[in-house]
Amino acid sequence: MRDLGSVQPYEAKEKVQAEVSKFLLAKKQAAQGSTLPLQQPLADAQSEGLLATGKAAAEQAAGQQELAQLKAEVAARKAEALAAATHQAIPAARQEQSAEVRKLKEELRAEAMQTAIRQAQEQELQQLKAELAARQAHSKTEQEAQAKQTDRHSAAEAQQVAELKAELAAQEAEAAQAHQAEQLAEAKQLAAEEATRQKQELAQLTAELAAQQEQQQLTEAEQAAAAHANFALQKAELQSQLAAQLAQAKQLAA
Structure with missing residues (x-):
C-alpha cells in the first residue's frame, strides 16, 4: 500500500x-x-x-x-x-541623515575657516620674515658704510700723524740748525700748552665716554669719537716728545 x-x-x-x-x-x-469463503x-x-x-x-x-x-x-x-x-x-532615517549632513557641513565649514586662518598666519609670517630680512640687509649696509667711513677716518688720522711726525722732525732739524733759544722756548711752551689743552680735552672726553658706557654700549659714532680721542692723545704725546727734544736741543746748543 x-x-x-x-x-x-x-x-x-x-x-x-x-x-x-x-x-x-x-x-x-x-x-x-467466491471460492474462498474462509478469507472473508x-x-x-x-x-x-x-x-x-x-x-x-x-x-x-x-x-x-x-x-x-x-x-x-x-x-x-x-x-x-x-x-x-x-x-x-x-x-527617522531621513532626519538622521539630514542631521549628519548638517554636522558634516559644519565640520567642513570649521575646517575651511581653520585653513583660511592658517593661510593668513603663514602669509603674515612670511611678510614679517621678509621685513626682518630687509631690515637686516639695510642694517648690514649701514654698518658696512660706517665701517668704511671709520676706516677712511682712521686712514686720514694716520696720515695726519705721519704728517705731524714729519713736521716735528723738520722742526727738530730746524731747531738744531738755528740754535735759537727763543724759538725753542716758544716751541716748548706752545707744545706744553697744546699738550695740556689736549690732555684736558681728552680727560673730559674720556669722562663723558665712561658715563655713556655705564648707560649703554658704544655705538659706531662713539667708537669713532674714541678713535679721535686716541688720535688726539697720540698727537699730544708726539708734541710732548717734540718739546722734550727741543729742550734737549736747547741744552746742547747752550
Missing part, C-alpha cells in the same frame, strides 16, 4: 475512495460466488484498516493545509508589520 501521508489532501481523499471502491467491489464479488474475515479487517488509514491521512492532510494557511497568514502579517516599520523608519 502506498503512503497516503505524502500526498495532497484532495489526492489522499480520492485515493481512499478508490481503495474503498475496489475493496467493496471485491467484497461483492466474493459474496456472490481477513478481507473485512483489511477493509477496516484501509478506512482508518484513509481517514487518518485525510485528517493529516487537512491539518497540513490549515498549518500552511496559518503560516501564510503569519508571513502576511510579518510582511505588513515590516512594511509599517519601514514606512515609520524612513522619516
Whole structure:
C-alpha cells in the first residue's frame, strides 16, 4: 500500500475512495460466488484498516493545509508589520541623515575657516620674515658704510700723524740748525700748552665716554669719537716728545 501521508489532501481523499471502491467491489464479488469463503474475515479487517488509514491521512492532510494557511497568514502579517516599520523608519532615517549632513557641513565649514586662518598666519609670517630680512640687509649696509667711513677716518688720522711726525722732525732739524733759544722756548711752551689743552680735552672726553658706557654700549659714532680721542692723545704725546727734544736741543746748543 502506498503512503497516503505524502500526498495532497484532495489526492489522499480520492485515493481512499478508490481503495474503498475496489475493496467493496471485491467484497461483492466474493459474496456472490467466491471460492474462498474462509478469507472473508481477513478481507473485512483489511477493509477496516484501509478506512482508518484513509481517514487518518485525510485528517493529516487537512491539518497540513490549515498549518500552511496559518503560516501564510503569519508571513502576511510579518510582511505588513515590516512594511509599517519601514514606512515609520524612513522619516527617522531621513532626519538622521539630514542631521549628519548638517554636522558634516559644519565640520567642513570649521575646517575651511581653520585653513583660511592658517593661510593668513603663514602669509603674515612670511611678510614679517621678509621685513626682518630687509631690515637686516639695510642694517648690514649701514654698518658696512660706517665701517668704511671709520676706516677712511682712521686712514686720514694716520696720515695726519705721519704728517705731524714729519713736521716735528723738520722742526727738530730746524731747531738744531738755528740754535735759537727763543724759538725753542716758544716751541716748548706752545707744545706744553697744546699738550695740556689736549690732555684736558681728552680727560673730559674720556669722562663723558665712561658715563655713556655705564648707560649703554658704544655705538659706531662713539667708537669713532674714541678713535679721535686716541688720535688726539697720540698727537699730544708726539708734541710732548717734540718739546722734550727741543729742550734737549736747547741744552746742547747752550
